[in-house]
Amino acid sequence: MTDDTTRAQPTMHPGGLFQRRRRWPATFGRVRADMGGGMLFLALVLFSWIGPLLYPHDPLAIHTHHILAAPRSRFPLGTDALGRNVLARLMRGGQATLAISLWASAIGLLAGLLYGMTAGLGPGWLDRALMRLLDTLLAIPSLVLMIFFASIVPLNETSLALLLGLVAWPGIARLTRNEALAARERDYVRAARQFGAGRLYIARVHILRAMLPLVIVNATFLMADMILGLSGLSFLGLGIQPPHASWGGLLNSGAGLAVIGSWWLIAFPGLAIFLAILAMNMLGQGLLARLEGELRE
Amino acid sequence: MREDVVSSGLRVEGLSVEYAAKRGLGRTRGDTHKALADVGFILPTGQTLGVVGESGSGKTTLGHAVLRMTPVSRGRILWDGVDLATLSDRDLRPYRRQMQLVFQDPYEAMNPRMSIGRIIAEPLLLAYGLDRHARREQALRLLKQVGLDESLLGRRPRALSGGQRQRVTLARALATAPRLLVLDEPTSGLDVSLQARVLNLLRDLQTDKGLSYLFISHDLAAVAYIAQRLLVLFQGRVMEQGPTDALLRHPAHPYTAALLAAQPSAVPGRAPKDPAPAMNPVADPVPGACVYYQWCGKALPRCRMEAPDLTSLGADHLVACHYPGHETTSIH
Amino acid sequence: MTTDGLTLAVSGLTLGLTRDRRARPLVEDLSFGVARGEMLAFVGESGSGKSLTAAAIFGLLPAGVQRIAGSIRVNGSELTTLSERRLRAWRGRDMGLIFQNPLTALSPSVGVQAQIAETYRVHKGGTRDAARARARALLAEVGLKALATGGDSYPHQLSGGMRQRVMIALAAACDPALIVADEPTTALDVLIQAQILDLLARLQRERGLAVVFITHDLRLAARYADRILVLYAGRAVEEGDAAQFFTAPRHPYSRALRDAIPTIPATGGRLTEIPGQPPEPRALPAGCRFAPRCPNVGDDCRRTEPAMTFDGTRFACLHPCAKMS
């Protein structure tokens, strides 16, 4: 009877990829989660890009006399089976991992936004067609999709970023589309239409902007997924190809040797991956809490 | 025909709007719900038509349909003789700015992230492509017109009171210099002192600019103050239509009378002796009967067998009732 | 005013901001009483302090606002000294509150029969079946026979008017002595409004309830209430018998409120506006708070804050309107 119960509300909890996520507390002691996460992430970035300037060692150089050396002053994080410097490789691997994940998230975000906006703001038939297509794509497990493409393209940083972006966009696309559908029935959007606003104007001024905070939150979660995804690919031998380093690759190649005592081969890359994912989750969760607080007001 | 006489202004004929029915018990997919059925009226330039009816009677739907903001199933919307119902979106554009809507809920009608200045300037940008400076100037003029202070320009909708919000949406609607305003319950969320101010403002604007108003409300007193003619809606159908004075002095349709009786009139202690008519929601209308049959306090057997047509009751006064203005003893 | 026999007796109630102690109070020195079977209407513009007063009676003041002084007695018992736990027992059992938006007060995931039954059981005890039977009887009493029989319905399945009836049933579930209704019909159309207020008036008469009815519409106040209390910027400016009040208000603000309302049939002239705006609690004018907007204003009004005087009605004005206007 009254329309207040049926009016579409902006969805705070996007479906798909992100729904299963557990909630983290928004504050740890007195440090806000988003601040902590941001600082942690910044530290990892500094480690990967500024680190090599302070510790200029070749990650590919082979020290034949120091194979599987345990951490000590000359090799602070030890060496691997070929006698390469793990600290140097960890820094170089951080560059690859973080850059690929960032690019992949950006690609997924952009593609998802474009696709979702087109579906949400276009005519009904287009929306139905695009959503049908999306469902079909989602029906294929993303792992299968990635293995398929990884086997037909050369694996370098660019192709990996594209590959990961390819599996990342559907979640964002669906979120964007749902938000756009809800937003276009808002009275202020209808008012703009009455003043002669076109679809592009409405998308840009009213819908994108309303959605941006939520999208940014999801982009940080996406980034965490990309880091994990890239590491997973490395485990299948589909990540950055040796001899080049990535965190996932280091973890993978060290896994066999760790059981015979070379713990440093998996401890440090594992910690790096864990910290990166923690950072992104804290950032996302903190931002989400902030956003919800703002909406409630 | 009088067609040429009223060729300037709005003339609506046989307007019907159907929504997909809310799916519930016993309803199958594809059912439609008639939100408006065969509504017609004339609104000459510079006049006000009041649309009254209870919640859910189709008032907002009518206002939106006239502006083509909701899909029209059947009927003609003649604006200066041009049928807007048949125009494509592109052909409709030049007409859009001549007709504006003041939304029922002013807060919902403003983007909460925009400043009041941007909100008011939006139509200026969209309709005329004015530059920033000209937009600001015009926005100030519009604010002044509705009696608001320029200090509001930088604020967000959240920081405004109900009365201020209502006037901001009014200012924005005036930006494109429209000739017709659809006012959807413009005062129902306001306290009495703000209501008086908005009603006076609307009347002044009408005299100044020769605007036509489609004034939607369930408050008969507010409508009586501003409208020359009234249209009474019940379940999307016209129950009665005619000059405000005649309708309120001698309501011919029992539903109009019921609305009038429920009107808060300041007769102390009158309430207990004169209870409001029971308007409990009854599930579905009886097929073939008058739509008001189940609620009507005057219904006779004929009302159950045969739905009354809208018939003339003297000059300009139409009513859809078999026994208009009669004292009957109900069969209920 | 004696407080004996009054269901609700409020005296000297003063509410202010918790943080900003130097700011003037939001509600100042408010005193009133409601007897058994009587309806008192609170009338005033938006922001005059109507809802805050209602909240104070129930000990439900919003964060940031606190009671600075004053006593609130229900059936002779002082409520302001009660602990939160004791007060919670009073709420719902001895007094019920009805909001403008019933959805904020009803739980969305529990059926309405169950909600009423639960409230009853918490306060009055008894078996589940007895409570359920009581809930059904109440729903029937407020005109919701369809909801009283068969399965339970959820609030979102009901129309605005039906929800408000459920709220009334809930408020009346434990035979309270007092019901406070804060703009119960502002969100509803006139037909439903009349029904809801008729229902409230009937309960008031039949059960001898004391009712505080909050509205900004003087017509509704005059039609339903026995007495009217007009608030302006947190202060009572006039209080008196409803019938007399509407025909001959003495305070210029009461008269302005009355004259702002359009009449049927329309008189043809302009509506009388109240010029200006109510003052912000932070920037109250010296002297009479209404002085900047008052048609009767004199120099003395800007110096002295008028005290309540009695002359037919109680009012606080130095230049009251004539007795018969």
Ligand SMILES: Nc1ncnc2c1ncn2[C@@H]1O[C@H](COP(=O)(O)OP(=O)(O)OP(=O)(O)O)[C@@H](O)[C@H]1O
């Ligand atoms: N978008 C929609 N889809 C389906 N049904 C709708 C839609 N909009 C309105 N309706 C239905 O159409 C009928 C008329 O609704 P409308 O909003 O026009 O009523 P109203 O007279 O404006 O009521 P109110 O006084 O509550 O604003 C109602 O039964 C409503 O439920």
Ligand SMILES: Nc1ncnc2c1ncn2[C@@H]1O[C@H](COP(=O)(O)OP(=O)(O)OP(=O)(O)O)[C@@H](O)[C@H]1O
């Ligand atoms: N939580 C709060 N913190 C600070 N000030 C408040 C708070 N709640 C209300 N106020 C202020 O107290 C005054 C009275 O508010 P109240 O809600 O009682 O008004 P009202 O008479 O009920 O108005 P309305 O008709 O709009 O409901 C207002 O000036 C308001 O701004």
Ligand code: SF4
């Ligand atoms: S036709 Fe009959 S049922 Fe319909 S309104 Fe008139 S008297 Fe009532």
Ligand SMILES: [Mg+2]
């Ligand atoms: Mg409406």
Ligand SMILES: [Mg+2]
């Ligand atoms: Mg209030």
